[in-house]
Amino acid sequence: xxxxxxxxxxxxxVVWTAYDFFRNGEFEHGGVEAFNLLKTxxxxxxxxxIFTHEHSDLDESPxxxxx
Numbered sequence: 001x002x003x004x005x006x007x008x009x010x011x012x013x014v015v016w017t018a019y020d021f022f023r024n025g026e027f028e029h030g031g032v033e034a035f036n037l038l039k040t041x042x043x044x045x046x047x048x049x050i051f052t053h054e055h056s057d058l059d060e061s062p063x064x065x066x067x
Contacts, residue, residue: 001033011039019051029055 004017015037020030031052038047 013037013039013044029053 001017001019004015006016007014013036015033015035017033018030019033021028031054033049033051035046036048037044039045
């Protein structure tokens with residue numbers, strides 16, 4: 001994950017981040033993940049998540065070109 005953006009307002013937050021996923025050292029897919037968080041008495045908890053699942057036309061990863 002890289003280029004994460006975090007927005008916080010009171011007890012809610014959103015994290016938006018690019019990611020790539022490798023299996024056995026080979027690029028498999030990447031995209032964007034978004035997490036909704038809620039601050040509880042026990043700390044921040046993930047309330048929901050959504051993501052894209054892309055195999056091409058991705059921005060370059062900080063770990064090397066994906067194209």
